[in-house]
Amino acid sequence: MSSGITSEKQDGQKHDWxxxxxxxxxxxxxxxxxxLGVTDxxxxxxFYSTHGVALRHSPNPYFDxxxxxxxxxxVARAVVEGGFTSGFDHYCRTGFATHNPHWLYDxxxxxxxxxxxxxxxxxxxxxxxxxxxxxxxxxxRVGDAQFLSGSWxxxxxxxxxxxxxxxxxxxxxxxxxxxxxxxxxxxxxxxWYFDPDWYLDxxxxxxxGLQAGAWRSALHHYLTNETPGAYNPNPxxxxxxYGRVNHDVVDAVAEGRFRNFFEHFLIFGVHExxxxxxxxxxEVYYRNATVQQEVGRGDCPDAFAHFLAHMRRPEGxxxxxxxxxxxxxxxxxxxxxxxxxxxxxxxxxxxxxxPDLSVxxxxxxxxSMTLNALASxxxxxxxxxxxxxxxxxxTDSIRQIERHVRGLDVVRFPGNVGFLLGxxxxxxxxxxxxxxYLNNDTELMPGAVGHALARLRDGGRGGVRTGVVGAKLVxxxxxxxxxxxxxxxxxxxxxxLRDQSPDMPEAGFVRSVDxxxxxxxxxxxxxxxxxxxxxxxxxxxxxxxxxxxxxxxxAGWDVVYDPAVVVLHYEYGTSSFVSGGAMIARNxxxxxxxxxxxxxxxxxQNALLVAQARSADRAQKHVLFVEDRLPYRFLGSxxxxxxxxxxxxxxxxxxxxxxxxxxxxxxxxxxxxHFPDTVEVIWDxxxxxxxxxxxxxxxxxxxxxxxxxxxxxxLAPVLVSCAQALAGSQLVVDTEAVAAPREHMRRVLGGxxxxxxxxxxxxxxxxxxFMAEKIVAVNERDADMIRAQGFGNVxxxxxxxxxxxxxxxxxxxxxxxxxxxxxxxxxxxxDSLRWFAGHVLPLLDAMLPPDVRFSVCGYLDxxxxxxxxxxxxxxxLLGRVEDVAPVYARHRxxxxxxxxxxxxxxxxxxxxxxxxxxxxxxLLCEQLGWSAGEDMLCASVADPQAFADAxxxxxxxxxxxxxxxANALARIMRENAPDLYRETIESIxxxx
Numbered sequence: 006m007s008s009g010i011t012s013e014k015q016d017g018q019k020h021d022w023x024x025x026x027x028x029x030x031x032x033x034x035x036x037x038x039x040x041l042g043v044t045d046x047x048x049x050x051x052f053y054s055t056h057g058v059a060l061r062h063s064p065n066p067y068f069d070x071x072x073x074x075x076x077x078x079x080v081a082r083a084v085v086e087g088g089f090t091s092g093f094d095h096y097c098r099t100g101f102a103t104h105n106p107h108w109l110y111d112x113x114x115x116x117x118x119x120x121x122x123x124x125x126x127x128x129x130x131x132x133x134x135x136x137x138x139x140x141x142x143x144x145x146r147v148g149d150a151q152f153l154s155g156s157w158x159x160x161x162x163x164x165x166x167x168x169x170x171x172x173x174x175x176x177x178x179x180x181x182x183x184x185x186x187x188x189x190x191x192x193x194x195x196x197w198y199f200d201p202d203w204y205l206d207x208x209x210x211x212x213x214g215l216q217a218g219a220w221r222s223a224l225h226h227y228l229t230n231e232t233p234g235a236y237n238p239n240p241x242x243x244x245x246x247y248g249r250v251n252h253d254v255v256d257a258v259a260e261g262r263f264r265n266f267f268e269h270f271l272i273f274g275v276h277e278x279x280x281x282x283x284x285x286x287x288e289v290y291y292r293n294a295t296v297q298q299e300v301g302r303g304d305c306p307d308a309f310a311h312f313l314a315h316m317r318r319p320e321g322x323x324x325x326x327x328x329x330x331x332x333x334x335x336x337x338x339x340x341x342x343x344x345x346x347x348x349x350x351x352x353x354x355x356x357x358x359x360p361d362l363s364v365x366x367x368x369x370x371x372x373s374m375t376l377n378a379l380a381s382x383x384x385x386x387x388x389x390x391x392x393x394x395x396x397x398x399x400t401d402s403i404r405q406i407e408r409h410v411r412g413l414d415v416v417r418f419p420g421n422v423g424f425l426l427g428x429x430x431x432x433x434x435x436x437x438x439x440x441x442y443l444n445n446d447t448e449l450m451p452g453a454v455g456h457a458l459a460r461l462r463d464g465g466r467g468g469v470r471t472g473v474v475g476a477k478l479v480x481x482x483x484x485x486x487x488x489x490x491x492x493x494x495x496x497x498x499x500x501x502l503r504d505q506s507p508d509m510p511e512a513g514f515v516r517s518v519d520x521x522x523x524x525x526x527x528x529x530x531x532x533x534x535x536x537x538x539x540x541x542x543x544x545x546x547x548x549x550x551x552x553x554x555x556x557x558x559x560a561g562w563d564v565v566y567d568p569a570v571v572v573l574h575y576e577y578g579t580s581s582f583v584s585g586g587a588m589i590a591r592n593x594x595x596x597x598x599x600x601x602x603x604x605x606x607x608x609x610q611n612a613l614l615v616a617q618a619r620s621a622d623r624a625q626k627h628v629l630f631v632e633d634r635l636p637y638r639f640l641g642s643x644x645x646x647x648x649x650x651x652x653x654x655x656x657x658x659x660x661x662x663x664x665x666x667x668x669x670x671x672x673x674x675x676x677x678x679h680f681p682d683t684v685e686v687i688w689d690x691x692x693x694x695x696x697x698x699x700x701x702x703x704x705x706x707x708x709x710x711x712x713x714x715x716x717x718x719x720l721a722p723v724l725v726s727c728a729q730a731l732a733g734s735q736l737v738v739d740t741e742a743v744a745a746p747r748e749h750m751r752r753v754l755g756g757x758x759x760x761x762x763x764x765x766x767x768x769x770x771x772x773x774x775f776m777a778e779k780i781v782a783v784n785e786r787d788a789d790m791i792r793a794q795g796f797g798n799v800x801x802x803x804x805x806x807x808x809x810x811x812x813x814x815x816x817x818x819x820x821x822x823x824x825x826x827x828x829x830x831x832x833x834x835x836d837s838l839r840w841f842a843g844h845v846l847p848l849l850d851a852m853l854p855p856d857v858r859f860s861v862c863g864y865l866d867x868x869x870x871x872x873x874x875x876x877x878x879x880x881x882l883l884g885r886v887e888d889v890a891p892v893y894a895r896h897r898x899x900x901x902x903x904x905x906x907x908x909x910x911x912x913x914x915x916x917x918x919x920x921x922x923x924x925x926x927x928l929l930c931e932q933l934g935w936s937a938g939e940d941m942l943c944a945s946v947a948d949p950q951a952f953a954d955a956x957x958x959x960x961x962x963x964x965x966x967x968x969x970x971a972n973a974l975a976r977i978m979r980e981n982a983p984d985l986y987r988e989t990i991e992s993i994x995x996x997x
Contacts, residue, residue, distance in 0.1 A: 021065075021067075021145065022065065022067040022068055022106055022141055022142070022145060023097050023138075024064075024065060025049075025050050025053060025064045025065065026064065026065035026066065027046050027047075027049040027050060028046070029065055029066050029183065030049050030053060030057075030062070030064065030065070031046055031049055033063075033066070034057070034062060037060070038052070041056075058070075058090055058091040058093075058094075061074065061092075063093070064093055066179075066182045066183045067106065067107060067141075067145065067182065068092075068093050068096060068106045068107060069106070069107045069108055070091060070092050070093055072107070072108045072229050073092035073093070073095075073096065073100075073104070073106065074092045075229070075231075076104075076105070076108075077092070077100075077104055080092055080095045080100065080104070083095065101138055101139045101141070101142075102139060105141075106141055107182065108225065108228040108229050109155070109156055109158060109159050109178070109181070109182060109195075109224075109228070110141060110144070110155040110156055110159075110178075111155065111156040111157070112139065112140045112141060114154070114155065114156050114157060115140045115141070115143075115144055115148065115153070115154075115155045115156070116140045116872070117867065118148075118153055118154055118155075119140070119143070119148070119153075120867075131875075141155075144178070145178075145179075149161075149176040149177060149178040149179055150176050152177065154196075155178055157196060157198050157271045158195060158196045158198060158199050158224060158228065159177075159178060159181065159195050159196055160195065160196040160197065161177035161178065163194055163195060163196055163197060164177050164181055164193060164194075164195050164196075165177055181193075181195060192205075192222050192223055192224070195224060197305070197310040197313040197314050198238060198239065198267075198271065198309075198310065198313070199223075199224055199227060199238045199239060200238070200239040200240065201222065201223040201224060203239060203240050204223045204227065204236075204238070204239075205223050207237075207240075208236060211223060211226045211236075214226065233264045233265040234248075234258070234265045234266065237267075238267055239313065241281055241282055241284075241285055241309075241312070241313065242267055242270065242281040242282055243281070243282040243283070244265060244266050244267065246280070246281075246282050246283050247266040247267075247269075247270060247274070247279070247280075247281065247282075248266050250280065251266070251269075251274070251279060254266060254269050254274075257269065270309075273868070275287070275307045275308065275309045276307065276867070276868065278291055278308065281309060285312065287308050287309060287312070289693075290308055290311075290312055291308040291668070292668060292690075292691065292693070292694075294689045296308060296311050297668060297670070298672075298673075299311060300670075301670060301671070301672045302672065326482045326483050326484050327482065327484060327504055329482050330480065330481065330482040330484075333480070333481040333482040333483070334481050334482075334575060336481070337481040337573075337575055338373075338374070338575075340377075341373040341374045341376075341377040342373050344373070344376075344377055344380070345372075345373040345376060345377075348376045348377070348379075348380050348409070349376075349409050350409065351408070351409060351410070351411050353376070353379055353380055353383050353409070353410045353411070354383070354410075354411040354412055355379075355383065355390050355391065355392045355410065355411065355412035355413060356411055356412030357389035357390065357391060357412065358389070359389060359436075360389045360390055360391035360436055360437040361386075361388045361389055361390065361437060361438075361439070361458065362386070362388070362389075362390050362391070362437050362439050362440075362441055362454065362458065362527075363390075363391040363392075363393060363434075363435040363436055363437035363439070363440045363441070363530070364382060364390055364391065364392045364393065364440075364441045364443050365393045365395065365428050365431035365432065365435070365440060365441070365442050365443070366378065366379075366392065366393070366394050366395065366431075366443050366444070366445050367395040367397055367423075367424045367427035367428055367431065367444075367445070368394060368395065368396060368397065368399060368403050368406075368445045369397040369398060369399055369403075369421045370399045370400060370401045370403060371401070371403075371445060371446065372399075372401045372402040372403050372406070374445055374446050374575070375394075375403060375406070375445040376406075376409065376410070377448065378443065378444070378445045378446070378447050378448065379392065379410055381447070381448045381449045382443065382449060382454070385449040385451070385452070385453055385454045385455075386454035386455060386458075390437075391414065391434075391435070391436050391437055392410075392412070392413050392414065393413075393414045393415075393416065393431040393434045393435065394406060394413050394414070394415050394416070395415075395416045395417075395418070395427035395428070395430055395431045396415060396416070396417040396418065397418050397420075397421045397422050397423065397424075397427045398418055398419060398420040398421040398422070404417075414434045416430050416431055416434065418430075422544075422545065423544060423545030423546050424523065424545075424546055424549070425539045425541065425543055425544045425545060425546060425549045426541065426544050426545065428442055428523075428538065428539055429538040429539055429541065432533055432538045435530055435533075437530065438529065438530050438531070439458060439461055439527060439528070439529060439530060440527070440528050440529075440530045440533055441454070441457070441525070441526070441527045441528075442523050442525070442526040442527075442528070442550075443524070443525055444523070444524040444525070444574065444575075446524075446574065446575035446576070447524055447525060447572050447573065447574050447575070448572070448573040449525075449571075449572055449573075450479075450571035450572065450573065452569065453476065453525070453569075453570045453571060453572055456567060456569040456570050457474045457476070457525075457527040457567060457570045458527070460474045460515075460565055460567050460570075461474055461527060461529060465563055466517075466563065466658070466683075467622075467658050469561065469562070469563045470561075470562060470563065471562070471563045471565050472528065472529050472532040472557045472560075472562025472563060472564065473521070473526065473527070473528050473529075473532070473553075473554055473557050473562065473563075473564040473565065474521075474526075474527045474528075474564075474565050474566075474567055474570065475489060475490075475518065475520070475521020475522065475525065475526055475527075475564070475565070475566050475567070475570070476521065476522075476524075476525040476566075476567070476570040476571060476572040477507060477512060477566075477567075477568045477570060477571045477572070478500075478522055478524055478525065478572055478574045478576075479507050479571060479572065479573050479574065480573075480574060480575075480576050481573065481574075481575055481576075483507070484503075484504050484505065484506065484507070485500070485502045485503055485504065485505050485506070485507050485512060486500055486503060486522070486524075486574055486576055487500030487501055487502065487503060487521070487522055488500075488501050488502045488507075488511070488512035488566060488568065489501050489516065489518035489519075489521055489566030489619065490518060490519060490520050490521060490522065490551075491518075491519055491615070491618045491619060492519040492520065492551065492555070492603075492604070492607055492618075493607055493608065493609065493610040493618065494604050494605065494607040494608060494609050494610070495597070495604070495609075495610065496593055496594075496596050496597035496600070496604055497593070497610060498519075498520075498548075498551055499610075499615075499618075500522070501518075501615070501619050507571070508673075509689070510685060510686055510687045510688055510689060511619075511685065512568060513568050513685070513686065514568065514682060514683055514684055514685045514686070515565060515566065515567050515568065515682045515683045516565070516566055516619065516620045516622070516660070516683065517563055517564060517565060517566075517620055517621045517622040517625075518554075518564055518565070518566045518619070518620065518621050519551070519554065519555065519558075519564070519607075519621045520550060520551045520553075520554030520555060520564060521550070521554065521564065521566055522550060522574075523549065523550035524572065524574045524576075525570065525572045525574075526550055526553075526554075527570075528553075528557070529562070532557055532560070532562055535560065536553065536556050536557065536560065538553075539552070539553055540552050540553070540556075540599075542595060543592050543595065543596075545588075546588065547588055547589050547592040547593075548589075548592040548593065548595070548596045549592075551596060552596055552599065552600070555600050555603055558603075558621065559603065564621065568682075569682070606623060613701065613702075613703055616701070616702040616705045617702075617704070617705055620660065622660075625658060625659065625660050626658075626659045626660070626707040626708070626994075626996050627659070627660050627662070627705055627706050627707050627708075628654055628659050628660070628661050628662070628706065628707065628708045628709075628710055628994075629662050629664060629699070629706045629708070629709045629710070629734075630647075630650070630651055630654070630661050630662065630663050630664065630710045630712070631664050631665075631666065631695075631709065631710070631711050631712060631716055631720065632644070632647050632663070632664075632665060632666070632712040632713070632716070633665065633666050633667060633712070633713060633716065634665050634666070634667055634669060635663065635665050635669045635671070635676070635679075635680075635686065635688065636648040636651065636663075636712075637671065637675060637679050638679065639826070639863075639864050639885050639886075639887070640826055640828075640864050641824075641825055641826030641834075641863055641864055641911070641912070642826050642828060642832070642834075643712075643713070643741045643742060643908065643911070644826075645911050645915075646741065646783070646804055646911055647712050647741075648679065648680070649804070649805045649986070650710070650712075650739070650802070650990065651663060651680060651681070651684060652680075652681060653805065653983075653986055653987045653990050654710075654990065655681040655683055655684060656987055657987055657990065657991055659994075660683065660685070661681075661683075661684045661685070662684075662685040662687065662706075663680065663684055663685065663686045663687060664687045664690070664695060664698070665687070665688075665691060666691060666692045666716055666719060667691050667692070668688075668689070668690065668691040669688055673688065676688065692719060692720075692723075695720070695723050696723045696726050696727060699723070699727040699730050699731065700726075700727055700730050702730065703729065703730040704730065704732070704733070705730075706731060706734045707733075707734060707735065707996060708734055708735040708736075708737060708994055708996075709724075709731065709734055709735070709736050709737065710737045710739060711736070711737065711738045711739065711777075712739050712741055713739070713740070713741045714738065714740045714741070714743075714744070714770055714771070714773075714774070715744075715770075717738045717773040717774065717776065717777070718772070718773050721773050721776065724736070724776060735778050735779065735994060735995075736776055736777050736778050736779075737777060737778065737779045737780075737781060737993060737994070738773075738774055738776070738777035738779075738780050738781070739780075739781040739802070740774075740780065740781060740782055740783070740787060740791065741783060741908060742783055742787065742906075742907035742908025742909075743767070743770065743782070743787040743790050743791070743907055743908070744770060744907050745763055745766035745767045745769075745770050746763060746790075746907065747833070747905050747906055747907035748766065749763045749766060750904070750905035751831075751833075751836075751905045754836070754904060754905060767790060767793075767794060768794065771791065771794050771796070774791070774794075774796055777798070778798065779798055779800060779993050779994075780796055780798055780799045780800070781799075781800050781801070781802050781993060782799055782800070782801050782802075783801070783802065783803055783804075783908040783909050784801060784803060784908065784909050784932060784933075784934070785801055785934070786931075786932065786934075787907075787908060788800075788801050800989070800992070800993045801989075802986075802989050802990065802993065803909055803914075803980070803981065804909060804911055804914045804915075804981055805981055805982075805983050805986035806914045806915060806917070806918040806977050806981040807918065807982075807983055808918055808974055808977055808978055809890065809893075809894075809918055809919045809920060812894065812919055812920030813894050813895070813920070814920075815897070815963050815966055815967065817894075817895075818894075818895060818896055818897035818921075819857070819895065819896070819897055820857055820858045820859070820860055820881075820895070820896050820897060821857065821858070821859045821860065821896065821897070821898050821899075821900050821956065821960070822859075822860050822862065822892065822893070822896035822898070822899050822900065822916075822921070823837075823838065823841070823859070823860065823861045823862070823863075823899075823900050823901070823902075824862045824863050824889065824892070824893075824899070824912045824915070824916070825837070825863045825912060826863045826864040826865075826866075827863060827864065827865050827866060827869035827871065828864075828866045828868070828869065829866060829868045829869055830868065830869055830870070832869070833903055833904070833905055833906045834863070834903075835869060836904055836905065837901070837902045837903050837904060838861065838871070838874060840902055840904055840946060841900065841902040842873075842874055842877060842880075844949035844952075845902065845949050845952050845953050845956075846859065846877060846879065846880075848949060848950060848953035849879070849953050849956065849957070850879065852953060852957045853956075853957060853960065855878075855879070857879070857960070858879055858880070858881050859877075859879050859880050859881070859900075860880075860881045860883055860892070860896060861874065861880065861881070861882050861883060862883040862884070862885075862886060862889065862892050863883075863884075863885065864885045865884055865885065889915070889919075890919060893915070893916060893919035893920075893921050894919060894920075896921060897921075897960055897966070898921070898922065898923070898924060898956060898959050898960045898966075899912075899913070899916040899921045899922065899923040899924070900923070900924055900925075900956060901913055901923055901924070901925035901926065901929055902925070902926055902946060902952060903925070903926050903928060903929050903946075904926065904928070904946045905928070906928060906929065906932065908932065909932050909933060910925075910929050910932065910933070913925060913929060913933060913941070914977060914981055917941075917970075917973035917974060917976065917977050918974070918977045918981070920970055920974065921970075922941065922942075922959060922966055922969040922970045922973055923941045923942070923969075923973070924941070924942045924943070924944065924952070924955045924956050924959055925941055925942075925943055926943065926944070926945070926946050926952075927943045927944065927945050927946075928946075929943075930943040935973075935976060936972075939968075939969070939972050940969065940972045940973050940976055941969060941973060942955040942956075942958065942959050942969065943955070
């Protein structure tokens with residue numbers, strides 16, 4: 006019997022790829038066994054060892070002998086030469102670490118799945134520590150039962166949907182590979198990527214072979230046939246087309262690095278949004294926000310799978326919602342009625358002595374809806390609240406509302422006086438420093454009251470204190486009533502973004518507005534007393550909250566729309582004056598006459614001027630900031646600097662629209678806390694929509710800041726087309742880092758042929774800088790290269806850092822640290838780690854105690870694999886962390902072994918600001934302009950021993966460590982202060 010085989014199940018496990026399975030063997034090879042007269046199951050193992058291996062029999066359903074030998078010719082040769090008795094023998098002895106055992110399983114795919122499920126900290130090397138021989142072992146013992154996928158071609162959910170799992174306690178993969186040919190039934194679909202029905206209808210030779218027993222299934226043929234490029238897996242992928250348009254892949258497939266073009270597409274092409282066939286543009290398909298959301302949360306593994314699963318019809322943003330409002334209102338009323346019995350009996354209690362907030366609710370009937378609003382209010386804020394209910398001539402149980410809600414102040418009128426007079430009467434009862442006008446047809450979303458209070462309590466913006474805060478009002482059909490409101494020059498009003506999705510980016514940022522609806526309007530009580538509440542001239546209704554907000558603004562208070570304050574509003578549920586057209590006309594005229602001075606500064610009503618009109622801050626400058634991706638700090642690679650620039654622009658009082666060239670693949674939740682809340686983050690669009698976006702806002706932007714030189718190339722045709730809409734706008738091109746020297750060095754290190762000199766590469770890189778009024782470089786070295794090309798309008802903007810106040814000293818720190826994002830396999834950071842792991846770590850093993858670890862921290866894209874590094878016993882892979890400060894605080898020496906780079910390494914400034922001294926390559930020391938031996942230790946990457954010696958010196962010499970740390974901190978305070986940074990940006994834009 007071959008090595009590694011036993012008839013006993015190991016570790017008590019039900020499924021094991023390393024054992025001989027007599028029951029399965031007898032059923033699978035019944036014809037051969039019967040023909041040779043082997044009928045005793047006890048003899049099957051001997052038969053397999055003496056005859057079965059020569060017949061290329063498999064010992065169990067989890068290992069395919071014939072496929073294995075065909076897939077790995079070197080193993081087949083070794084079997085012929087006697088090195089192994091069979092492919093299975095090879096797999097059990099050595100192949101399990103490097104080879105796949107079955108055509109329906111892929112080790113690399115499964116380990117990547119575990120990585121996605123376990124996060125960036127997952128390390129395949131630790132499978133052995135947990136008792137698993139390899140990924141396949143883990144899949145058979147754990148993953149299959151947890152419905153994980155072991156290859157692109159086996160999705161357990163798709164299999165179960167089509168075939169089910171009949172055996173009690175059965176698992177999908179186990180059942181799928183145990184199932185024999187089923188000529189009388191349709192082949193179940195095992196994944197989205199392969200369509201067996203289409204395949205058999207398209208390829209008659211496969212159907213004939215399947216009927217003759219040459220193949221177990223259509224998928225078996227596709228994954229094991231000897232001409233893999235001759236067959237397409239489904240009607241939406243073409244081998245011929247993909248090879249014809251992707252010349253960079255042809256050689257790799259011809260050399261056998263990929264089985265066919267579809268394998269390359271699944272591993273790389275689908276994530277790069279390459280076309281699978283002539284009729285499908287994945288880039289366009291993936292722009293759909295719903296597709297991105299569903300792929301991002303894991304409903305489908307990628308855009309192509311989503312395309313196949315949804316039959317090319319992604320769901321939109323529920324266009325039916327607008328028409329559904331009557332039904333939505335009925336459902337809302339019904340839910341209020343259902344909740345009513347649960348809210349009776351005095352369980353809602355607002356009793357308090359010193360309220361944080363006074364709430365005025367004017368109610369005319371609608372008892373169940375009013376109790377629903379009060380219950381929502383009580384659940385929304387735990388602090389003390391005074392509630393003043395103004396009973397405006399109700400005829401239902403509002404008349405006895407005190408019996409059901411404790412602690413109310415009630416004001417009653419015999420008839421319906423309307424909202425305005427009722428609210429003014431309620432104001433006389435107010436005891437808190439802040440007053441909330443709240444309709445009784447509202448329901449508060451989590452945190453609404455707390456967010457509004459926080460906005461009023463803060464110091465305001467630009468020296469103007471916030472006096473009024475309004476909400477994002479969402480109607481019962483899920484669409485916006487308003488995201489703040491607009492007053493036009495003729496005194497007409499408009500709810501901004503009415504009938505749009507509440508999630509759209511334009512509704513998602515804080516801004517000053519003309520006014521907000523009185524359905525939820527929180528006001529400083531002192532402002533209300535100063536203004537005398539609502540102007541009775543507008544009684545009984547219409548324009549009263551518009552007038553109040555405009556008067557507040559004219560008195561020097563800010564009126565702010567806050568998207569964190571979200572309120573569900575029945576709309577018109579409390580009004581008895583819905584059809585008061587004459588009253589609206591009267592109050593419109595009154596408003597115009599009272600506020601003629603205010604209105605003459607407002608824009609005329611025009612759809613192209615909505616962007617200007619949505620903000621009431623006329624002095625604010627508007628900056629369109631364009632970057633490759635939304636600049637999350639965790640992305641590294643220049644994105645932290647872009648993030649700092651956005652924060653600085655906001656601190657200078659400017660409004661920033663952040664627009665990515667590539668639509669973000671990160672979920673919406675990733676945006677939380679990364680950008681100031683006044684920034685308009687366009688997360689649902691990308692470069693193809695930028696032209697129409699700019700043209701929809703003519704004259705709006707005072708400046709366009711383009712991050713990275715290559716984006717100037719991408720935007721050149723857009724800027725030409727939008728020249729009229731951008732007339733008068735400053736154009737700033739921020740090079741971020743001059744790339745030509747970095748690219749030249751990368752090619753030199755890689756031994757590539759040079760088809761251009763560095764000067765030629767620079768000329769090509771700068772070919773569109775002529776468009777810019779201002780050019781920004783990250784350091785003087787880059788600025789000089791740009792000036793050498795004839796550009797005189799160059800400014801230098803480096804990095805901003807604030808010294809960390811409480812940074813641990815020598816005794817509180819341990820280990821070495823590397824910080825850097827790994828976006829793909831060929832980045833400078835990945836090259837740094839390869840060089841360091843291959844040349845320096847082996848030297849450190851003999852120079853530092855074994856408990857000194859090397860930590861690697863930073864964003865890791867799925868295209869970048871660090872499993873090779875995780876195997877080193879000294880290495881800890883930390884992955885992406887939300888807060889890097891604790892990571893910097895616990896390490897003693899920062900390591901930056903960069904061999905080629907551009908600009909200034911942000912991570913060195915960041916480490917220094919956290920009190921962490923650095924050992925870096927001579928290249929980085931030159932880019933920083935710091936003094937070697939004083940501000941940092943440097944060594945050439947051509948001398949690994951010198952690099953290792955520098956690390957050991959800094960790690961073990963306390964006096965040297967303190968000296969370098971102090972000098973680096975002094976540099977940070979002198980060169981990277983936030984005030985200096987903002988002054989530099991202000992001088993670049995120069996709006997004076």
